[in-house]
Amino acid sequence: MSDMSATHTEGHSHPGWQLYVTIAIILFALTAMEVGAYEIAERGMTGTFGTFVSQMVVEILLVLSAAKFALVAMFYMHLKQDHKLFSGLFVFPLLLAIFVVLVLFGLFFYNRGQNGIWNMPPWS
Amino acid sequence: MAHDAVLHPPTSTGLDNRKLAIWTFIGSECLFFATLISTYVVYKGQSLNGPYPHEDWTNPATGKVMERVFSIPLVTFGTAVLLFSSFFVVLALNGLQRGKQKQFIGWLSATVVCGLFFIGMQVYEFTHFVTEKGLGFTTNLFGSSFFTLTGFHGTHVSIGVLWLATLLYLGLRGKMGPEKALNLEIAALYWHFVDVVWIVIFPVVYLMK
Amino acid sequence: MSTAHESTGIKSWLTTVDHKRIGILYGASAFVFFLIGGLEALMIRWQLHAPEQTFLSPDKYNQLFTMHGTTMIFLGIMPLSAMFFNYMIPLQIGARDVAFPRLNAFSYWTFLLGGLLLNASFLFNAAPNAGWFGYANLTSKQYSPGLNTDFWVAGLQILGVASLAAAVNFTVTILNLRASGMKMLRLPVFTWMSLITQILLLLSFPIITVALIMLMYDRFFGTSFFSPGGGGDPLLWQHLFWLFGHPEVYILILPAFGIISEILPVFSRKPLFGYTAMVFSGCFIAFLGFGVWSHHMFAVGMGPVADTVFSLMTMLIAVPTGVKIFNWIGTVWGGSLQMKTPMYFALGFIAMFIIGGLSGVMHSVAPADLQQTDSYFVVAHFHYVMFGGSIFSLVAGGYYWWPKMFGRVLDETLGKVHFWMMLIGFNLTFFPMHFLGLNGMPRRVYTYAAGLGFETDNLIATIGAFTIASSFAVFLWNVIKTSRRPADAPADPWNGATLEWSIPSPPQHFNFAELPTVDSRDAWWAAKRKMGGFAPEPKHYPEDAVHMPNPSWWPLVTASGILIFFIGLILGVVVPVMLLGGAVLLTGIYRWAFEPAFS
Numbered sequence: 063m064s065d066m067s068a069t070h071t072e073g074h075s076h077p078g079w080q081l082y083v084t085i086a087i088i089l090f091a092l093t094a095m096e097v098g099a100y101e102i103a104e105r106g107m108t109g110t111f112g113t114f115v116s117q118m119v120v121e122i123l124l125v126l127s128a129a130k131f132a133l134v135a136m137f138y139m140h141l142k143q144d145h146k147l148f149s150g151l152f153v154f155p156l157l158l159a160i161f162v163v164l165v166l167f168g169l170f171f172y173n174r175g176q177n178g179i180w181n182m183p184p185w186s
Numbered sequence: 187m188a189h190d191a192v193l194h195p196p197t198s199t200g201l202d203n204r205k206l207a208i209w210t211f212i213g214s215e216c217l218f219f220a221t222l223i224s225t226y227v228v229y230k231g232q233s234l235n236g237p238y239p240h241e242d243w244t245n246p247a248t249g250k251v252m253e254r255v256f257s258i259p260l261v262t263f264g265t266a267v268l269l270f271s272s273f274f275v276v277l278a279l280n281g282l283q284r285g286k287q288k289q290f291i292g293w294l295s296a297t298v299v300c301g302l303f304f305i306g307m308q309v310y311e312f313t314h315f316v317t318e319k320g321l322g323f324t325t326n327l328f329g330s331s332f333f334t335l336t337g338f339h340g341t342h343v344s345i346g347v348l349w350l351a352t353l354l355y356l357g358l359r360g361k362m363g364p365e366k367a368l369n370l371e372i373a374a375l376y377w378h379f380v381d382v383v384w385i386v387i388f389p390v391v392y393l394m395k
Numbered sequence: 396m397s398t399a400h401e402s403t404g405i406k407s408w409l410t411t412v413d414h415k416r417i418g419i420l421y422g423a424s425a426f427v428f429f430l431i432g433g434l435e436a437l438m439i440r441w442q443l444h445a446p447e448q449t450f451l452s453p454d455k456y457n458q459l460f461t462m463h464g465t466t467m468i469f470l471g472i473m474p475l476s477a478m479f480f481n482y483m484i485p486l487q488i489g490a491r492d493v494a495f496p497r498l499n500a501f502s503y504w505t506f507l508l509g510g511l512l513l514n515a516s517f518l519f520n521a522a523p524n525a526g527w528f529g530y531a532n533l534t535s536k537q538y539s540p541g542l543n544t545d546f547w548v549a550g551l552q553i554l555g556v557a558s559l560a561a562a563v564n565f566t567v568t569i570l571n572l573r574a575s576g577m578k579m580l581r582l583p584v585f586t587w588m589s590l591i592t593q594i595l596l597l598l599s600f601p602i603i604t605v606a607l608i609m610l611m612y613d614r615f616f617g618t619s620f621f622s623p624g625g626g627g628d629p630l631l632w633q634h635l636f637w638l639f640g641h642p643e644v645y646i647l648i649l650p651a652f653g654i655i656s657e658i659l660p661v662f663s664r665k666p667l668f669g670y671t672a673m674v675f676s677g678c679f680i681a682f683l684g685f686g687v688w689s690h691h692m693f694a695v696g697m698g699p700v701a702d703t704v705f706s707l708m709t710m711l712i713a714v715p716t717g718v719k720i721f722n723w724i725g726t727v728w729g730g731s732l733q734m735k736t737p738m739y740f741a742l743g744f745i746a747m748f749i750i751g752g753l754s755g756v757m758h759s760v761a762p763a764d765l766q767q768t769d770s771y772f773v774v775a776h777f778h779y780v781m782f783g784g785s786i787f788s789l790v791a792g793g794y795y796w797w798p799k800m801f802g803r804v805l806d807e808t809l810g811k812v813h814f815w816m817m818l819i820g821f822n823l824t825f826f827p828m829h830f831l832g833l834n835g836m837p838r839r840v841y842t843y844a845a846g847l848g849f850e851t852d853n854l855i856a857t858i859g860a861f862t863i864a865s866s867f868a869v870f871l872w873n874v875i876k877t878s879r880r881p882a883d884a885p886a887d888p889w890n891g892a893t894l895e896w897s898i899p900s901p902p903q904h905f906n907f908a909e910l911p912t913v914d915s916r917d918a919w920w921a922a923k924r925k926m927g928g929f930a931p932e933p934k935h936y937p938e939d940a941v942h943m944p945n946p947s948w949w950p951l952v953t954a955s956g957i958l959i960f961f962i963g964l965i966l967g968v969v970v971p972v973m974l975l976g977g978a979v980l981l982t983g984i985y986r987w988a989f990e991p992a993f994s
Binding site: 079082083085086089090093096097099100103119120123124126127130131134135138139145147148151152154155156158159160162163166167170 | 199200201205206209210212213214216217219220221223224227228258262265266269270272273276277280375378379381382385386388389390393394395
């Protein structure tokens, strides 16, 4: 029960609604870029830009979604202004979650011989 | 009041117990969704038969061509709706904290509507997959892992909608003032997390081949 | 009930939100489940005391070893630890209760109902029978058509909810409800290890929750998450299970490490050696604990790269563990040893855990593990760390904290008899299993042929098991005998170092009338030094001196909703029952949310 806290406990000044609108616009733009990258790869666009995007589409999507993730977490969820403990409570499990996804991906695709230099059958 | 000081000593970190609790819970939920996403990723391309997400498939038994399943425009629209709902709930919280009831009620209503819309889109999408595209829960690994991952995300969205709608109801009954802003802040954190999970699911499931 | 006065009667226990009562509920329930698990073990050992016995059918045997493991881990060690988390953490940090008292009660009731559901399976002759680790695709509908695995899935899911709720509660409690001046590096080591345990719970349980959901979908709806026939991979189950399962074993041992780290200093009259190293090694063990899971899978064919990485990581985790052992020895070294029962069990823990750790390091060598895996060598290893480790420590904690909880000191002589019988019985049971394993006896077999050289060791093991059982009979007799004496134990019978010894035995329901202020580690030793080395018996205050949270029915109601939902699931996805469960759950949550915590 936080009757001590009235409006909020942190004692910082709230960002104005202008910041939130800006973030919303950026999020929308990033989403458009994600879909754009997908469509470029999908339609096999030619030219340097087209082929670059088509070959790097997975990486581009990961970077764009990470940026959206960070924006929502830092600004909408207030992690940037809040006490660092909240960031710790979120970031540590998040890193572990990313680790779990990557390691499982690695362990399963290793055994399918799809991974270049790791392309050894088990127990060879 | 002396009674209060004895009852509610200041917390060791200066942070509210309930806010600390929701972040702790959110951290745990990261692992929940990581496991669901890992399963989807591990089984990508491993289905024994179609229909498939991004390419058409000819059923060898019937000779029928089954179209690729995903409709990117629909899901993109739903993604945008969910993103905007995060924006709206931030405005609602802002309004509540400043004592601006109309702003609070208005933006919170918009959030709930967006949430309902997203759920509606998913229900439509799922139904369409089953009836028109021939992709059921047990049709193949893609169907199983897709419906499980997005189904649990949708369940989380539904719980969020229920939670926000309850606060909206209380607000309409005049029971939510700036001193209760933390209640909305905590619900909003949960809502943002649900949005952030979709920010990961959208590219990984729908946009990556 | 508008006052939070402690009252008697069943209703007061069903609606309690007092962490001390909840702790006792956990302890009593856990002890009963522990005895059930022990009975299951005795039946297993009787079946195996000689070759080709027919006491148990193969199917019954499978049920017993599955339930023995599941019971001892989830219904034995974990809730016994929870008893101490509940009772002692608020006292050690100088708080009046946990951060969320009703959530605390909810955790207990959910645990109890989950444990009862799991054991109710015996009534249907359908106890879980696919091992406590439920490997796919033995657990598929095709190979396990009965209700056994359904009970297992439902029971574990319910227990998972209980653990997660408690983990959120204790994390917030430890971070936020510390007494003034109690910085994190002044926390008692038991509280520190408990905090790390809660974080492990938060991060590992969601993984098994998802795995169980997918298994449930395979069984009820015909998906193929783990079925090769549909393209699924049984190894995915193993990875997900052990991603949970390995942190789980640290969940089982870290509280034990914490208890030992409390007892050794008090009974050596010396502060803990290397406090900071103890804290950081605990953190390091937990962190590394997420990187070793596939050492349970060395024989599945992951390939040389994976095997090597997991092998090295497993060896690495022995280092912080070793640091702890040396620090415990350093604590005792040169101390003024008070050889009382808690100290006997604590010293026994060190010796037994070292043996278990050594066999663990032997397992870490992947090529060697190819012979050891699935043999009795593994059974020896994990019983040395879980019984020799966790149980010895929990028993030590029981003797140590008994006076605080019940106002009576357990009888010393009977305590020592318990110790020697348990130590001897334990080693008779499990030491021969090292040899059985290295000589080739596999695990999970309901019998063995004569003439393979397994007879003597198995007979010794069975004699040991019955000796352990007898030692617990001595303990029970001690409890009964002590309960007949008046509850007149002093607040501080052992000259303790931590704050729980500064208040009466048992404490008043508000714990501290005035919240303490702390300025160092071992806060109670420091306070006694300031008082000239001795503290008088603490005052008793009027019961209504401090207003505490109201009791509540809603935690129990909410827990019941979860149980009803899962019963509907097991019965064959009976939707009306599941909907009823959901309705009860929602009602419970809403009424809870709108009920004021205080009157």
